[in-house]
Amino acid sequence: MDFTLSKEQQDIQRAAREFALGEFPDRAQEFDRNETFDLDIWRKACELGFVGVFIPEEYGGAGFGFFEHCLITEEFWAVDAGMANAVLTATFGAELLGLFGTEAQKQTYLPPLVGGGAIMGTAITEPDAGSDVTGARTTAVPDGDEWVINGSKMFITNGTIADYLLVFCATDPENPDRHARHSFIMVETNRPGYEANKIHGKLGIRANDTAEVAFNNVRVPAGNLVGEEGKGFRELMSFFNLTRLHVCAMGVGIARAALEESIAHIRKRHQFGVPLASFQANQFKVAEMATRIRASRNLYYEAVWLAEQGRIDHGLIAMAKWFCGETAVRCADEALQMHGGYGYIDEYKVQRIYRDAKIVEIYEGTKEVEKIIVAKTLLGR
Numbered sequence: 001m002d003f004t005l006s007k008e009q010q011d012i013q014r015a016a017r018e019f020a021l022g023e024f025p026d027r028a029q030e031f032d033r034n035e036t037f038d039l040d041i042w043r044k045a046c047e048l049g050f051v052g053v054f055i056p057e058e059y060g061g062a063g064f065g066f067f068e069h070c071l072i073t074e075e076f077w078a079v080d081a082g083m084a085n086a087v088l089t090a091t092f093g094a095e096l097l098g099l100f101g102t103e104a105q106k107q108t109y110l111p112p113l114v115g116g117g118a119i120m121g122t123a124i125t126e127p128d129a130g131s132d133v134t135g136a137r138t139t140a141v142p143d144g145d146e147w148v149i150n151g152s153k154m155f156i157t158n159g160t161i162a163d164y165l166l167v168f169c170a171t172d173p174e175n176p177d178r179h180a181r182h183s184f185i186m187v188e189t190n191r192p193g194y195e196a197n198k199i200h201g202k203l204g205i206r207a208n209d210t211a212e213v214a215f216n217n218v219r220v221p222a223g224n225l226v227g228e229e230g231k232g233f234r235e236l237m238s239f240f241n242l243t244r245l246h247v248c249a250m251g252v253g254i255a256r257a258a259l260e261e262s263i264a265h266i267r268k269r270h271q272f273g274v275p276l277a278s279f280q281a282n283q284f285k286v287a288e289m290a291t292r293i294r295a296s297r298n299l300y301y302e303a304v305w306l307a308e309q310g311r312i313d314h315g316l317i318a319m320a321k322w323f324c325g326e327t328a329v330r331c332a333d334e335a336l337q338m339h340g341g342y343g344y345i346d347e348y349k350v351q352r353i354y355r356d357a358k359i360v361e362i363y364e365g366t367k368e369v370e371k372i373i374v375a376k377t378l379l380g381r
């Protein structure tokens with residue numbers, strides 16, 4: 001097994017880092033404090049080819065693999081998580097369209113995502129259905145040649161700015177098999193009956209829009225069904241097998257940011273007449289952070305490497321997701337600790353890293369849900 005990056009992959013990685021370093025640091029604090037973002041930065045990232053690199057060339061993408069998307073993600077998150085997410089989650093759902101969409105759906109929805117013409121999202125979570133996705137109660141009822149959608153969704157990334165959302169709907173809510181109740185339906189957000197309210201006061205990734213959304217008799221054409229009716233749960237699991245790898249890259253990226261900030265700080269600040277870096281307590285912290293980062297990256301690289309060959313390892317992906325999340329949170333915690341009181345104020349980047357890191361353990365499957373998956377692969381159901 002050889003994880004040496006090709007020349008092209010190294011170029012992508014370097015270009016992503018240069019873009020993030022050029023665009024993010026000057027604005028990151030402003031966007032974090034104001035919970036805003038400048039979409040021109042996303043447009044620029046689209047123009048330079050960083051958005052949707054995994055989308056095939058026939059739909060306007062670069063036709064790279066999901067691995068290259070992860071490389072870009074790691075570099076962006078190593079500079080600023082909120083801005084990275086504001087740029088890169090604009091394609092959230094394209095993976096599912098790629099797997100299960102019809103040719104016509106791919107031709108319609110994918111090219112604008114790459115070209116900076118549209119933002120999308122995926123709406124699964126509901127106020128009463130989070131980890132238990134099969135409990136989702138937003139309904140889609142057929143009426144002539146349309147679906148009529150009613151219900152509400154919670155914590156929807158890009159909810160107030162998306163042009164379209166893939167919505168996880170109950171199309172057969174009474175089916176005794178909970179895994180056969182749901183289907184994905186594409187909803188254009190300019191349809192009457194769609195409402196989105198931005199959620200304020202998030203702990204972190206505050207540059208990235210998150211909303212509570214409602215569907216009040218929203219009508220979409222029957223042809224907006226994506227994938228097969230009643231197969232939504234299984235399609236969702238296939239989708240998560242890709243997007244969780246993306247979240248792993250986020251975790252490793254932000255853990256790297258924590259390590260970089262720590263090394264710079266403990267070299268610069270002196271106590272007891274010597275740099276903080278001369279204390280073994282701090283040396284052990286950076287040694288452990290670097291080890292966790294390396295281990296996390298190897299875990300997710302292996303999972304992506306297998307996935308790229310069509311050898312999806314659901315258990316390995318779940319392992320990588322919780323482990324990369326824990327790496328992010330632990331490294332951020334140690335980094336703040338090494339900053340002492342300075343880490344506690346938002347003038348210092350490490351405070352934002354500490355707040356941003358936590359999301360990696362929560363979305364797209366909490367760390368507990370991931371461990372349940374790992375245990376099932378070991379013990380059976």
Ligand SMILES: Cc1cc2nc3c(=O)[nH]c(=O)nc-3n(C[C@H](O)[C@H](O)[C@H](O)COP(=O)(O)OP(=O)(O)OC[C@H]3O[C@@H](n4cnc5c(N)ncnc54)[C@H](O)[C@@H]3O)c2cc1C
Pocket residue numbers: 121122123124125129130131132154155156157158202205210359362363364365366367368369372
């Ligand atoms: C910033 C942000 C962005 C998000 N973006 C999106 C998005 O774009 N689209 C979308 O659909 N959702 C999105 N989410 C929702 C996210 O995926 C959910 O918050 C997550 O899946 C957890 O669901 P929940 O919040 O309802 O927590 P709950 O399911 O209520 O879980 C609460 C706690 O209980 C634990 N728990 C639950 N069930 C079990 C169990 N069986 N065994 C052990 N422990 C358990 C969990 O691990 C967790 O620690 C986003 C969330 C946030 C915060």
